[in-house]
Amino acid sequence: MASKGATLELAVLGLLQETPLHGYELRKRLNLLLGWGRLLSYGSLYPALKRMLRAGWITEVASVSPGVSRRQRIVYQITPEGVKFFGDQITDSGPAAWEDENFNMRFAFFSRTNADVRLRILEGRRQRLQERLDRARTTQRGGRNGDRYVTELQRHSIESVEREVRWLTDLIDAERGSQVREPHRHQLRTSQE
Amino acid sequence: MASKGATLELAVLGLLQETPLHGYELRKRLNLLLGWGRLLSYGSLYPALKRMLRAGWITEVASVSPGVSRRQRIVYQITPEGVKFFGDQITDSGPAAWEDENFNMRFAFFSRTNADVRLRILEGRRQRLQERLDRARTTQRGGRNGDRYVTELQRHSIESVEREVRWLTDLIDAERGSQVREPHRHQLRTSQE
DNA sequence: CAGCGGATATATCAAGGCGATAGGTTCGGG
DNA sequence: CCCGAACCTATCGCCTTGATATATCCGCTG
Structure with a gap:
């Protein structure tokens, strides 16, 4: 509440x-x-x-x-x-914590968040998007896609969410990797900066 | 109004x-x-x-x-x-027409929109995002980026907008390419999957 | 058949966000 | 000396959201 x-x-x-x-x-x-x-x-x-x-x-x-x-x-x-x-x-x-409005803010304060909580939030977020993706993909096939532009808009939206999921997966891997050892080449380098 | x-x-x-x-x-x-x-x-x-x-x-x-x-x-x-x-x-x-809330809806009805209006909206949208991008890039360099996660969030946001800009550019090219032909086109091809 | 659950369908309410706007200060440049 | 831009606090009206209420329809199962 x-x-x-x-x-x-x-x-x-x-x-x-x-x-x-x-x-x-x-x-x-x-x-x-x-x-x-x-x-x-x-x-x-x-x-x-x-x-x-x-x-x-x-x-x-x-x-x-x-x-x-x-x-x-x-x-x-x-x-x-x-x-x-x-x-x-x-x-x-x-x-x-993994709703749209909250996630970015929670992520921004990850430095002050415990590692296990970070991981749970990232995974929850990813699953959320994955579910949304599945729903979007099925409704797109079943729906009336007569319109070229509507179809293109949906395609682009789905692609964007897919990209988001990939990003989260990389972050999750990085989080897991840094718990034990150095992660291999990823965009978020934990050993740098 | x-x-x-x-x-x-x-x-x-x-x-x-x-x-x-x-x-x-x-x-x-x-x-x-x-x-x-x-x-x-x-x-x-x-x-x-x-x-x-x-x-x-x-x-x-x-x-x-x-x-x-x-x-x-x-x-x-x-x-x-x-x-x-x-x-x-x-x-x-x-x-x-190219604000965040309006753009998607306008795009969804592009089939009922004149070609020149379509083009102006797409270009306006692209410029809007481009400006946002420039601002984001400068404030990121100048700002205090002590935080690893905040930096990563900004990086990812910028990349997302860059992707959006590329999408718009493709659409604009497609619109221009098909513009020369007949005014009443029922079906056009943009996808080269 | 009864009754249960889930989808269909209309509608309202409190809480809160947003854009606009208003009012005021400080400061640098012409 | 005045102007405009940035700084700073604050409120108002309109709208959206999420929750909730109410009720009907339909298919399934016991």
């Missing part, structure tokens, strides 16, 4: 764990972290921050930086309760 | 132009046509149908098929006004 629509909250807490931030900067970093298509709007961010204040996960701090006469900014800081909530949620590897 | 949130309406009109349908069947076909990820909910569909009734684009018809089923069904039928609205919108190749 707590993992229902808490994606945004969780992402905010994850960022605030690195350093306190004000709303504007928070939005920029969230878009960087999560948003490839649509941008996160303030109409989502500020209500979320208020919910989190009410829940006691964050606190407001008036920022008065020395040196330059800084303008008014409200800096948000994570509380111990927020840290605990984030820790609990990041540990959870239930079905919610 | 009319092209703001009219994606759903337009898709409904497109389907109703083939044949009258009731809500349940409409939803199934819309999900087939547009939805690869999230499903369209009735909470979107029915309000949209009511808006369209108010606008006079569709009418309700009580379906009382004798002998088959006495079950209550409300069948929706497109009106001449609806046909006109659909025609106007499908002709429009403005920026709204």
Whole structure:
């Protein structure tokens, strides 16, 4: 239940764990972290921050930086309760973790996620996509594909998901490989950087 | 203005132009046509149908098929006004047509779209993605990429968009290639599997 | 035949996201 | 000195989503 629509909250807490931030900067970093298509709007961010204040996960701090006469900014800081909530949620590897909206965010915080949880999320995600793929392939054959463009759109969609599955498979292999030894050549090199 | 949130309406009109349908069947076909990820909910569909009734684009018809089923069904039928609205919108190749939400739907109805409009939409879409790509690539280099997983996520996202751009380029080439010929083509070949 | 489950079908509600917009500050360049 | 761009907080209306309610139809099995 707590993992229902808490994606945004969780992402905010994850960022605030690195350093306190004000709303504007928070939005920029969230878009960087999560948003490839649509941008996160303030109409989502500020209500979320208020919910989190009410829940006691964050606190407001008036920022008065020395040196330059800084303008008014409200800096948000994570509380111990927020840290605990984030820790609990990041540990959870239930079905919610591999839904479309949640997966990217969960992946982005994989560095703070246990290896076994990482693996379960990746596998859950892959199976999710695999099921979707199977459904799409059967409905495509059975359906009325009179239209050339509709068919092409479906073909491309299926191919995209197939690519996604391959990506996840590589990641899973890499995760498994790094548990024991060095993985052989893959796109995600664990021994590098 | 009319092209703001009219994606759903337009898709409904497109389907109703083939044949009258009731809500349940409409939803199934819309999900087939547009939805690869999230499903369209009735909470979107029915309000949209009511808006369209108010606008006079569709009418309700009580379906009382004798002998088959006495079950209550409300069948929706497109009106001449609806046909006109659909025609106007499908002709429009403005920026709204290549946004994320609209593009797939517009593409799905390409068979009823003029060749020049098709081309403009495909090119607009490609440029949109290209811009997004450029922004992503620069912010990735400049940004703080301390995190292995965040970097991998960005890399994969960029690669996905690059793939999308290549797909669009192929489609554009195909459109241009077939443009020289007769205006009324029933079947064209793009696939070289 | 009864009754059970699953698909069909219409509809509404609370919660929340999004785009638009508004208001205000800071800063660099012409 | 003014302008415009970036910075920063905030709210509003419209819409979508997911859940839920209600009811009917159909095929299967006991």
